[in-house]
Amino acid sequence: EAGVTQSPTHLIKTRGQQVTLRCSPISGHTSVYWYQQALGLGLQFLLWYDEGEERNRGNFPPRFSGRQFPNYSSELNVNALELEDSALYLCASSYGQGRVLNTEAFFGQGTRLTVV
Amino acid sequence: AQSVAQPEDQVNVAEGNPLTVKCTYSVSGNPYLFWYVQYPNRGLQFLLKYITGDNLVKGSYGFEAEFNKSQTSFHLKKPSALVSDSALYFCAVRGGFKTIFGAGTRLFVKA
Secondary structure (H helix, E strand, O other): OOOOEEEOOEEEEOOOOOEEEEEEOOOOOOEEEEEEEOOOOOEEEEEEEEOOEEEEEOOOOOOEEEEEOOOOOEEEEEOOOOHHHOEEEEEEEEOOOOOOOOOOOEEOOOEEEEEO | OOEEEOOOOEEEEEOOOOEEEOOEEEOOOOOEEEEEEEOOOOOEEEEEEEOOOOOEEEOHHHOEEEEEOOOOEEEEEEOOOOHHHOEEEEEEEEEOOEEEEOOOEEEEEEO
16 A cells, blocks of 8 residues: 655755645545654644645644645645745645544655755 | 643663653543654654553554553653664644644664
8 A cells, every 4th residue: 555655855946936745645544734844843733634625724824825636635835935944844644534533644755845 | 722742852772771752741532642753854654552442552663652641641662772763753642633743852772
């Protein structure tokens, strides 16, 4: 069974540009979570999608946004990139609402974004 | 609101010695607790979870964790550490549909 896949693995962008990161969840999972892990810091919760809708978002500015597609894959968009957006962006998937709640989330390998 | 704390930024232990990585949590209702490990430039790998039942949970790579409801703790343990256990460890609590992660504890196992 394929795990959570993220693309691209690495990305270099210039300040002010826009970026789109992609995530494909494990088959059968409807929930997708996005986290930011800046160097030396823990995981900061960004967004949670389930069944195509945004269910919750963390304390990030509106230039961080995303969506979930009918096949449950997800995109994370970051507009007007700033230097401090440089981080590892992790996507995770799990069973969602209405399914088993006590299951763990499975993580992708992450996208390393560098803003210069 | 739910929260999770890992009070130690770093834990150092000699190979062969037992290790403990601490985690305390706060959540309303029954907690679902998880431990993950992260190796450099990789995503998080699931180690173990507590949902209900026995307070001692066994997981991957010889790790186990003890759930203590009165102390709201879920400490990760291993009887004999390996150099290859050196990594970043995250505790997580799931209350409702949201999972919150601790800040992480870096484990160094010295040969």
